[in-house]
Amino acid sequence: MAKSLNRRQFLEAAAGGVALASLAASASAQTQTGAAAFNIPSLADGQRFDPSLVVDAARMLAQKPLIPLTATDLPEGYATLPFDQYSGIRMQPAAAIWAGENRGFTVEPLHRGYVFANPVSLFTVEDDMVRRVAFDRSKFDYGRVAPPPDNADLQFSGMRISAGLERPFEVASFQGATFFRALARGQNFGAMARALILRPGEQRGEEIPFFRAFWIERPNPATAALVIHGLLDSESVSGAVRMTLRPGDVTFMDVEMTLFARQALDHVGFGCATGIFLSGPQSRRTFDDIRPAIYEVSGVQMQSGSGEWIYRPLNNPANLQVSSFVDQNPKGFGLMQRERDAAAFQDDDQRFELRPSVWMEPLGEWGAGSIQLIEIPSDSEANRNIIMYWRPKQPLAAGSEVSMSYRQAWCWQPPDRPDLAVVTRMRQGKGSQGRRRRFLLEFTGGKLGDAATVAAIRAAVSTAPGSIQNIRLWPYPERKQMRVGFEVDPGNDNLCELRLVLQAGGQAVSETWLDRWTW
Template identity: 85%
Template structure:
């Protein structure tokens, strides 16, 4: 089920293939011209802004069927631009929103083209008043691409946000569908989030919501945060999203969402993150590549509603794998990069060791459901083949209204850390006989420097189905490390769920390490 690069990029970029539906009557003749005109009378240029108006707009959208529109108004050749030529289209220096105002943030509207062909309306909120960001081709440097002719209002495909006064850095990008990504200071862009995911991994096909418009509040330098309001839409649902971006050594994004279901939704995902993982010592997939590992993330970390800390390495499997971790009111979950040693990747271009971990902290009552992990076979590095999100047990009924909120941390390591040893590296290979597989798991943490604790520590390991053999522990207290080795005999089965935890006196010394072995 490997997804070709062009198709994956198309889905991410072209998910907004729908008309910017007018909610106004005939009196709205003053709306901006162009195929992508956006016209909600209470949210257009010159109107007073109230966040409740975005919620009202989403509610109104949900009362009407989605009107699809092919985004065919691009200048000739722009939809077929190569990726490198499209990436060369940037705003002129000093042309970004709030440039030179020392507000702590600037916003760069992104040109349409390549796979990002669908229009997004951008507005700022200046002293409580909505101001439309109009398209102006003179503000762009087109690099090797011929600038568009005429005066058509092409709108934008999204926006790039930079933060900081003395040493500004790119901190977030919103572009394509409901995709966005952020990073902490010193990191490279890697994992990608979605405001909403619908029916991923299903044979009937995934539904791709998209943002119609953003309203960005003009920031105050003293506050250090940027507030963004978004209006999303899809065949089955419309919604309002409020995001508060607080960049730094950890970049936080507080997300508040209200959804209005047009149709019943039995597979909806919140707090979604996706990333690339192709190969590593914990994966059986072998690539003819000069690098020992290829991956933006190394695993999944969770803190269950009951307080258990769990870590599972991600894999690039031979067949599509979907895992469900059933829970109620989870305390946190995310895709994490635990490998920070450049020698593990030996890639001077991609620098996977600098990619962010993304931690989701649910706020309020999320009820019963499951953390879903989808691992898609892939041999294409740009593909985001690892997907993680929360799937509520209760479907969304047609006509229903659903509100929830959560906090994202784009970070080097999640801000909430267990008081336990962490599983920092995992390896697997051929076992001693037959179909056995040998596993090595390394745990590190301050507890493992305690000689008395180490002496009483045991590894509790299960395999379902399968049998565990040859368990060994190698403590290295001077390095605060313990290495656990064991073999699993799956018998005639081609899948086994593995579970390992270090314990002393019946209490956990380590987080719980999980893995799914597949033949």
Template identity: 75%
Template sequence: MLDIMSKSLNRRQFLEGAAISLASAPLIGATPAAAQSSWAALVQSVIAEGQKFDPALVVETARQLARRPLVPVVTTDLPDGYTTLPFDQYAGIRAQPGGLIWAGENRGFTIEPLHRGYVFSSPVSLFTVEDEVVRRVAFDRGKFDYGRVTPPPANVDLQFSGMRIATGLERPYEVAIFQGATFFRSLARGQNYGSTARALILRPGETRGEEIPFFRAFWIERPSPASGSLVIHALLDSESLTGAVRMTLRPGDITLIDVEMTLFARQALDHVGLGCTMGTFLSGPQSRRSFDDLRPSVHEVSGVQMLTGNGEWIYRPVSNPATLQVSSFMDSNPRGFGLVERERDPAAFQDDDQRFELRPSVWVEPLGEWGAGSVQLIEIPSDSDVNKNVILYWRPRQVLAPGSETTLAYRQAWCWQPPERPALAVSGRVRQGRGSQARRRRFIVDFTGDRLADAAVVASTRANITATPGTIQNVRIWPYPERKLMRVGFEVDPGTENLSELRLVLQSGGQPVSETWLNRWTW
């Protein structure tokens, strides 16, 4: 059984801590001009343009970079007004057809370099690997359509803020965006962009402030026409560590991104987040908070799904809490976890613009043994549907020692539902409301699955429900075998406590018939 730890934090402290770390990061090291020259010289000394590429060179660059203090990011070279561009004007800056990498080569992928500006002021270097040779992607303002924005002066090298990736030959469609810090997004065929991933997250939710790693450079291998995959190498940097990342992107009905990472610690790190995903949850039937919104539900993720190291399937609905909440699900060698969207009925949202029912679930499958640690969930109070207020990641128990090297890998699936699913009934819609007494809360949880159509299984199924702290009262079960559905109702009485961890699993003959449903009740 998974151990759960909970923590409530002040939202203002959390957000101020993150802002402080963002603001202070560029102040470390030499002056901007000298630092940028030092950074460029280091990359050129290890991975020179025109030389034969070897992935080990990216690892070596990260290793050498870790032996030096953080080289600050230079953001002062942008033309006046570019950092204050309104979003619509910035979004109007797009690469012209001739500025797309590999356009017209029928390689199955094209890369659009993304201009700097708006909130994306940090420079990123882009390289391609063609015929095993490194080629730098040079900035050229003539390859951009600036729309309503005044183009930058001629003969300046602004580098880029990231890249947009499209796939398909006859009708190309976007499959991924890498832009800002270590953020990236992807989707499966037929979906809209939704959740955001981070290659690495450091110290989130801590009052001392979050540390924000960032990508300095990408090396993109030119794909063969029939490969169906794109290989991207990236150099990651931060005050406390550096890293070499290799990502293999395979788009389709499920888009897979295989991530291999080698981290080099400059300092001791006791709070590292791996396989991080961030999503939006504003309101839904399972949430107590309500908003003056004509939409019945507003969310792109509905819950956390986990497959523990001992094989237990767990689902935990997420919420938009009144106070910031941090939950830790202790485990060892997890087999999978992710933020998922289980609601696929458009009628549940009634939103013809956002189309939340088309947002991807993101499932992370660790490759190899990750040891002891916890799946960490952060739920941040929000009053807007644009905030990524739900954060999920794996936090290893082991501290990264200064000078250490850590290698790990995982597979990330951007999908309609995780590729690995339990052969058990799964929880669906959850409702909650006032109970029969002042401090009691009433819950209704629906489970669906093929086994719930079996009359013998239904007759012997019982609901195993616990509350810590608190007691469970007034349990009822409504079986609907013709719909392969079983509805469970109960009340939780927390006594004098203001928080209770709820656990519910359907069992027959002592064996689970359903996944384990978890929830946190807060007064």
């Protein structure tokens, strides 16, 4: 299933509240909802902590209308701070939570300001007791910004987490709506996740949930894990989220969520990730830019419930594109960055080749639904114009409760992969005649170094609608690669769904490549 909106329709929808394209837009939409310190007596300072109390709090919230949140307590000018001034406000290193305790983690509360105007309450859990993290302006370095008044209690906009004993490195952050991000050792921050996404890409407007509070368990150095409990809220739903962070060469985040629906919800998204794709060799849109490519994610990887491995490259389309990949109990999906050669980007500042891939592994059976991919037209790398998530087929009824669990891997490549060739390069351009379009794919790995297998390989290529012409294969077993070229003739149609898989003896020896081409 697919649908397409023209640019004018998309801009009209965005003005109505879709706010898909960027973290800043989402954070601003959160501010429109408002925010204030939110106190729950059973989870307040000095109370004994139990994770079930966060679930109980979410259940309690859902029984009442959304409590409006306001951001009117910010000092004058803080909500309009330029980014460079806001980013200069940092907590002093020695003031970070658990600094100097050698617990393997430190937590830096983040100041409010810029588009992050809404306060979030932070608590620690130490010896099973809740301890409120109080705002103290003396713990911050304000750079070029005038500090707030002495008696201000501004709370925070989120938190930044560092891991490691000998050489601590920033590994995760939570800030704005329900956005969070992480990275593996050696990577730069890139793709982001959202704990929950509601009605993205719809003209009636996206609803943007937000975190009210976090409870962070004091880490045990022996476990090398940090457990975070979050309370999220929105007009239609409230929820409790437990996240377990395990950083390393692959950084894992286990996410357990329980939602309580205030209203009926027919468009809910779990396992959401967002990223940037502006231009690359697979896209026909070009930019007057010194760099040959601009993207931090290159495609969507999926392992279907039947076990098929699928890869769909990303595009920066002329019109908003929404794609649905229908499945039953998916085994995994995520946004991938497959290009690890710095020469492909020629960008010494952004270093897109070091951005993480984000892989979601459902824990338990998720039933029927679809992996949704939204590709938003964009001409700015400030916009996260790629959105991917799982949409259950079954809507949530008002008053219902649902639980979902999954494991995220912030990684260089998915932790578990079969011995199949994967698409490592793709190009496309004008075909031999008329409206034809020529595609050239490069597959690498798997059994492409085995001469007997390579001799038997055939490319199964199809398109709907249209027809495939001039299929050619160029094997390079010495480097375990095969290039496949073909042309697509769309006839009189303006959209073609493409599919290609390499087969030998009737068995797949590559992942399945999918793509959509629009004229």
